[in-house]
Amino acid sequence: MSPARVARGINPLRGPDDRRLPRIAGPCSMVMFGITGDLAQKKLLPAIYDLTNRGLLPPNFTLIGFARRDWSLAEFTDVVRRAVQAGARTPFREESWRALADGLRFVSGSFDDEAGFDRLADEVARADVERGTDGNHAFYLSIPPAAFGDVCKQLERSGLTRQDPSSWRRVIIEKPFGHDLASARALNEIVESVFPPESVFRIDHYLGKETVQNILALRFANGMFEPVWNSNYVDHVQITMAEDIGISGRAGYYDGIGAARDVIQNHLLQLLALTTMEEPNSFDADALRAEKEKVLAAVHSPSDLALATARGQYAAGWQGSQKVTGFLQEDGIDPESTTETYAAVKLLVDSRRWAGVPFYLRTGKRLGKRVTEVAVVFKRAPHLPFADTATSELGENAIVIRVQPDEGITIRFGSKVPGAGSMEVRDVTMDFGYGSAFTQASPEAYERLILDVLLGEPPLFPRHAEVETSWRILDPIERFWARKGRPQPYDAGTWGPADADALLRRDGREWRMP
Structure with a gap:
């Protein structure tokens, strides 16, 4: 299947009735605010490279960084490359890197800088023309919540939130979503005054x-x-x-x-x-x-x-x-x-x-x-027909879901200790581990979440x-x-x-x- 068909949003690997096959995002760009921060450097940029390396981003995917740094495009590209090489979970391949690097862009500006956001709007428009992103753009706010208001207002003022029925604009915000109920409501009002609710993606990486x-x-x-x-x-x-x-x-x-x-x-x-x-x-x-x-x-x-x-x-x-x-x-x-x-x-x-x-x-x-x-x-069994000495170590049955590390599930239950002439019951466990049960590694959480945003899921x-x-x-x-x-x-x-x-x-x- 040609890259052009992928670029037009036609997924060659996933039909409407086959959800077992990989999902590939359609033509789009991502504008990342806070791209110099720890989260972007350690998690987001490596995850975007891994998605590229797995073939899950379109060939024309465009990543636009926005920060106060006075970087040239070459300097920005070098920053991204170092972050990818340090944090990617998949092997570093020059072919995959070149595919990602071809779509890198950088805009210098601060969150209250109207001229900077005007330059950003021009860069986004160029991506539609030169890269074929078709008006589909995600804005990743990897920044403190106190800056959400300034950024959202500038995005609206510069026309970056406008979309037509054939395209989409989405915003991604990181926790914390406020520091109490009142601030969460105020934050929500700010974001949803600019983006419709269905276009707001709140990231909880867990x-x-x-x-x-x-x-x-x-x-x-x-x-x-x-x-x-x-x-x-x-x-x-x-x-x-x-x-x-x-x-x-x-x-x-x-x-x-x-x-x-x-x-x-x-x-x-x-x-x-x-x-x-x-x-x-x-x-x-x-x-x-x-x-x-x-x-x-x-x-x-x-x-x-x-x-x-x-x-x-x-x-x-x-x-x-x-x-x-x-x-x-x-x-x-x-x-x-x-x-x-x-x-x-x-x-x-x-x-x-x-x-x-x-x-x-x-x-x-x-x-x-x-x-x-x-x-x-x-709860413990309502009746244990064993001598007290036979169950002194017996605890409660449990199902334990291990989220990290050693991802898996443990079931704890009582079992007879081997040996003739005695009935001694002791706790034992049965373990399921992701690492040993499946041949493929689980994707990093940010890979899954970023791809879901681009797919609109x-x-x-x-x-x-x-x-x-x-x-x-x-x-x-x-x-x-x-x-x-x-x-x-x-x-x-x-x-x-x-x-x-x-x-x-x-x-x-x-x-x-x-």
């Missing part, structure tokens, strides 16, 4: 991970799990995102944001929604979002937040064999900061399926290891109702913590403050040790 999407496959493609996926059988659910690193030079972003706003409001509540939602009629965007929004609307914290939440700040300690400093000693952090680096909350879901089942969410930095998982812990992107509902859940907790004073310290390399352990012990439970 939703692009294969193992996160596999939660839906586990539940709805198998007959053995869904019948026990409810309060009749489930004792509780633990959702964990633990990091073994500190703030990694992100003091300017992290101080004042904290663990709950950075992770619980988006990543962990999205994992909760996928774990608890009812089966959608289809996996179209509207059906999937409707079920997520419905279950998130039923989520709330217990009335006594002193007993249902915990927060902490990492102190100096040992991370493996390395001595590390505490949060308050990190460069750029106010020594009086009350920003939490650890947050744990207990949430309830008021629905027939989940009534009475507690959901424990935790996240933190400088913890014992890097791991993200969803653990569905089941929105199921993995939360709309504003999900974002606002998530803030409604978290805001009361943040207000309570603001009145409480300092977070509780915990040693680096441990699993968080004592209050977090007490949160579960009050319920007769304990945190899993991943």
Whole structure:
């Protein structure tokens, strides 16, 4: 099939009835704001190259960088090449690089610079004529939310948001989507005053991970799990995102944001929604979002937040064999900061399926290891016809979905220990690992999400109702913590403050040790 047919948006590898074949984007460009930032350099540019290398972008794909740097096109091309060589997951091939480099363009300007945006509009128009992008353009705002307003207004003023029925203009925005409900609503009003709701793509990179999407496959493609996926059988659910690193030079972003706003409001509540939602009629965007929004609307914290939440700040300690400093000693952090680096909350879901089942969410930095998982812990069998000594090590059955690292699923259950003349039961596990079960590597989350934007396929992107509902859940907790004073310290390399352990012990439970 000729490149020209691909450039006209005719996908040679995917017919209307064959969704197993690769999806290829049609003619388009992407304008990237914040292209000099860490996210663009470490994730976005390598992902775009990997998509090119996999043959999933059209031959005329055009990437336009916008930044204050006074770069020539050759200098910009060299910056992109270095980022690609450092971060790409697929092999570096000169042929693929030349295909991407041919479509690189750069415009110098600041977010409040009308002349810069006029130059950008001229460059976008040239891409339509010279590259055949057909009026299809995505604007990636990899910038602080405080700059969204300026950029959106300049895009509108310069005519870059105008589209006709035969083309599209889309905007991609990164979290955080505000810092509370009021700011999220204000941010949404700014963006949707310029772009229609269906053209706004909010990136939560966790939703692009294969193992996160596999939660839906586990539940709805198998007959053995869904019948026990409810309060009749489930004792509780633990959702964990633990990091073994500190703030990694992100003091300017992290101080004042904290663990709950950075992770619980988006990543962990999205994992909760996928774990608890009812089966959608289809996996179209509207059906999937409707079920997520419905279950998130039923989520709330217990009335006594002193007993249902915990927060902490990492102190100096040992991370493996390395001595590390505490949060308050990190460069750029106010020594009086009350920003939490650890947050744990207990949430309830008021629905027939989940009534009475507690959901424990935790996240933190400088913890014992890097791991993200969803653990569905089941009630104990109502009667055990074994001697007490035979089951002393027997725990609760569990299904653990490992999001990262070592992506896969573990099922824990009791089994008889081999040996004649005794009935001793002990916990064992069955493991499924993506790396060993499939011959092909999972695409990086940003690859999937960027391609979905260019294809106009929105199921993995939360709309504003999900974002606002998530803030409604978290805001009361943040207000309570603001009145409480300092977070509780915990040693680096441990699993968080004592209050977090007490949160579960009050319920007769304990945190899993991943």
